Amino acid sequence: MNYLTDKHKQLSESQQSGLMLWFGRLPMDKKAVAIGLSLTVGISSAAMAWQGTSSDRIYFCVKTPKKTLVCQDKDNRPFRMTPFYWEQWQLEGMPSQVVRDPAMGVNGLVKATNPYKPLWAFGGFLGFALAGWMLRHCQFEEKQRAVFEDIAQKRDAAKAEMAARSELLESYRDVAIAEVQLQADLDLVANDRTVDIQKAEIYAHTEIEVTQMEASEAIFEAQTAGMTEEQKAEYIKQLREMKTPYLQGSQTLQGTIDPNDKVTGADSQAIAPTEKYRWINNTIGYPTLIFGGMGAGKSWTTREIIWHKRKAGWNQIFVLDPHGTEVEWRGVNLITGYREIADFMQWYMGEMRRRYKAYRESGMVEEQWTQHLRDTNQHFCVVAEEFTTWTDNITEPMPDDCEDEKWKPDPDFIGKWFRCAMTESRKQLMIPLFVAHDRTMEILAKAKGLSKLRDAALLEVELIATIDPITTEAKASGQGKIKLPGHGQWIDIELPKLDQKRIDFRLDESRTVNEPPTIDKATLERIYELEFNLDSKAGDTQDAPNKLSPMAQKLYEYLTRTERIEADVREFKGNFKVNGERFSVEQIKGWMYEIVGAGKADWIAEGVIKLNQI
DSSP states (O other): OOOSSHHHHHHHHHTSOHHHHHHHHSOHHHHHHHHHHHHHHHHHHHHHHHSSOSSOEEEEEEEOTTSOEEOBOTTSOBOEEOHHHHHHHHHHHOOTTEEEOTTSTBTTEEOOSOTTHHHHHHHHHHHHHHHHHHHHHHHHHHHHHHHHHHHHHHHHHHHHHHHHHHHHHHHHHHHHHHHHHHHHHHHHHHHHHHHHHHHHHHHHHHHHHHHHHHHHHHHHHHHTTTOOHHHHHHHHHHHHHOOOOSOOTTOOGGGGTOTTSOOOTTTTOOOOTTOTTTHHHHTTSSOEEEEEOTTSSHHHHHHHHHHHHHHTTOOEEEEEOTTOOTTTSBTSEEEOSHHHHHHHHHHHHHHHHHHHHHHHHHOOOHHHHHHHHHHTTOOEEEEETTGGGHHHHOOOOOOTTSOGGGOOOOTTHHHHHHHHHHHTTTTTTEEEEEEESOOSTTTSTTOTTOHHHHHHHOEEEEEEEEEOTTTOOEEEEEEEEEEOTTOOOOEEEEOOOOSSOOOBOOOOTTOOOOOOOOOOHHHHHHHHHHHTOTTSOGGGSTTOOOOOOHHHHHHHHHHHHTTOSEEEHHHHTTTOOBTTBOOOHHHHHHHHHHHHHTTSEEEEETTEEEEOOO
16 A cells, blocks of 8 residues: 555554455465455354353243143243253242153253354454454455556556557658648649740740731841931831820730731730830729729829820720819819719710620621721720729619619629720720728628629739828828730839829810819809808808809709709709709709808708798
8 A cells, every 4th residue: 555654554553453454465366365264264154153052951840739730831932941940940839730841851951062152253353353454455456456457547548548549640751741742743843844844935035026026127138228327217207106096906905015916007916025014004904903002102193094095095084983083073074972983884884885886786806897987086094083982982873764662773883894894895995993001802892702804904003101200291202013905914003203193184285284263252262161061051152142153043943843942962963953964963063052052051960952932
């Protein structure tokens, strides 16, 4: 036994006899023999104690008056007692009628058959007690041994489990090593094949370039045959100054860098290292995404691209700016407000379907159809400003031929328009220009799963911002990157250096400056009413004009004719028109300012006025 302390051992041994100490040292087989002997002694002694009598007996009878002997009681039990009590009875006066039973023993005396009966009984008790003591001692030791056996079994099970896990880990390690080796071999083979393919492409491309150079030299020699050296120099200078305004016909953006693409004229020019802003030409005729962080210069660069589109002959430019104003977008078709943008998007997809139907029925090839669109001035550009915010603010407008109770806006309305503008616009010359904060599909109309389509369909321009070390604010660095559709390589570019934001896109030669228009006194008063005097009536300002402009007067007459007391521009905008012409929200708000300034109405909310009762 394992003792906790010496005191524990001393107390335990003091309560054990020498016999038990001796018995505890015996092996198990000898303990079993000792217990068996003790039980044998106990059983034998008990058996001996059980049989016979331990004392002598005197059997007697009683004489009746009829001289008969009665030797049993009414229960047929014989009269008997020990010699000790017989003698005591005699001394106390035994009746004369009591005589010994002559039929039993010698004169009624029957000797004891087991005089050592108490000793045998004590021997039986001692045998059983000793056997029980030894069994109790074995039980106590067995209980202790069971604890150790249980621990040993658990230890052995844990060892076996650890050994199994170790074996499994070794097997997994071998499999993992084999997989890595196999993957490494596959990667090596793939890399070798890629190197071979790239070598073949380089050799083929080099051969094409050499052939083209030889052909160009032959053509140049033929074109300059008979010219003097001065005339050749002048001719070369003229060729270098030629620029392709935009992509035409069957030309693709891949053709601007691939000499194998069959295009005509000077349309195959691309980004040249000697002209650092040449990359803008590639954005003119191709769906483009401009993205970058806050302060990267997206707005200024977008306007510069629009200006190049105008100079390249794109007369129709639609700018979808949810918060734009006509002052900053002169010379283009500005569509502001999310509701108005949604209407245009619906028209855009309908126009796309109409054009493709007309194209299928025209019998023209693609080059003829696109040239037809140019000749009839049907080519236009769509600029999606602040495209990042569209998904949270634009819902599909209800078509005119749909019943109100059956109408449910399509949750993927913006995604469908985005896919349509990306993939179907180029053949119909309805080219989009997206402006966003990032290129992820979660940002771009939440159109998940279209990253491959984006890479293949969009020309992407990333604008890089830098941090001002003094103000710690983001500002444009003048640097960016461009990625051609279908190519994974990003090319470093330099952004145009601009002194001010372009706000006028008219090609009028009389325009000499790019400055905001002057603001007259009436406009200043309207701005004051809007920003500083919302709670006061227009009549409270000094020299408030009382005469309305013709359009403001027509708006006022329309509101009074329709018996409107509170007029919300968002409600009546679609119904108010003059000679069939509809107007933007900003235009109507300007006339509403005049009505308020003339004292005929009061502002009660943004875009809502209350007409004064006459």
